[in-house]
Amino acid sequence: MAGPPRLTPSPDSAHPGGGRATIFDVAEAAGVSRQTVTRAVNGMPGISAATKQRVLAAAERLDYRPSRFGRGLVTGGEHQLGLVVNDLRNPYTPQLASAVFRLAAEQGWNVMLADVDLSSDADRMVQALGAQTDVVIGYLGSRRHRWSELLGSVPMVELDPSAEPTTAAVRMDPSAAIEDLADHLVTAGVRHPVVLDHAEPDRTSARGVLLMDALHRRGYLPELVRVPHPTAESGAEETVAVLARRRRLDAVLAFNDVMALGVLQACRRAGVDVPGEVRVVGVDGLPLGSLVSPTLTTLAVDLDAVAREALDLALGMLAGELPRHGAAVQRTVRHRLLLRESA
Missing domain, CATH: 3.40.50.2300 (Response regulator)
Structure with a gap:
């Protein structure tokens, strides 16, 4: 698994205590030190590929995900939401982002924004976003499979997918x-x-x-x-x-x-x-x-409705009430014809 492990344990987690797995549980399961686990789950250098794979496999088995707080990422709020957008220079993008920020704030969430079109290394930006957030929402386009691997088991909600989505998704249907x-x-x-x-x-x-x-x-x-x-x-x-x-x-x-x-x-x-x-x-x-x-x-298209559906899916997945993919996590927001003077 190339990205950060899961946020919360599943019912069949191998964690012996039955609660949320810790970094010490992963270290013991993989037979490594706590520092090695930190390096593996955060993509840091200094360990072999085989060791990294063994640690990530143990983290996946235990449904472990490193705490934001343990990494000095406390910014308040119950959840951290990652929002992936294409180009903030396009007026559509800040309009969508403002809808997400506003509705996320109502839920007590913080939002971290990644503009991948303006980034010199979009893959690294998305991977870093996944390491610092509980769920990622946004436009994935043709890079969806690569970014899914980078995000690991961080829940994802794709906006307006151009093909059959492999994750949760909100379609915009005109x-x-x-x-x-x-x-x-x-x-x-x-x-x-x-x-x-x-x-x-x-x-x-x-x-x-x-x-x-x-x-x-x-x-x-x-x-x-x-x-x-x-x-x-x-x-x-x-x-x-x-x-x-x-x-x-x-x-x-x-x-x-x-x-x-x-x-x-x-x-x-x-x-x-x-x-x-x-x-x-x-x-x-x-x-x-x-x-x-x-x-x-x-x-x-009602971008408030798009943001609302995406956040509902995110909350449902984080609470364990919804799966990570499939028909149960597919939503649709439809366009409407708005006749004005130009036509």
């Missing part, structure tokens, strides 16, 4: 809202929509697939434009390019609200009336969308 949006576009007389998707050149995001499918089923032949960065700058740049080659464009459906704000900027600079000539739609429901002119139509 499918029903996308169907409502597609129906609205038909009613509004839209004929030539463009989907600005955030994806690699030869791939389409799950969100992009849903948008394209809903439009195809209604007889549209939308253009799909893949954008490498989900930023306002990218949204504006791609919109300029699309406008230059396709003046019949009458709707732009952006991957997120931030890109949609870039679309609005590009249309304004090009003298294109929104929504008279082109309707613009984003995804996320950020408060920023209500502050621009025209106000931004969006597929909104």
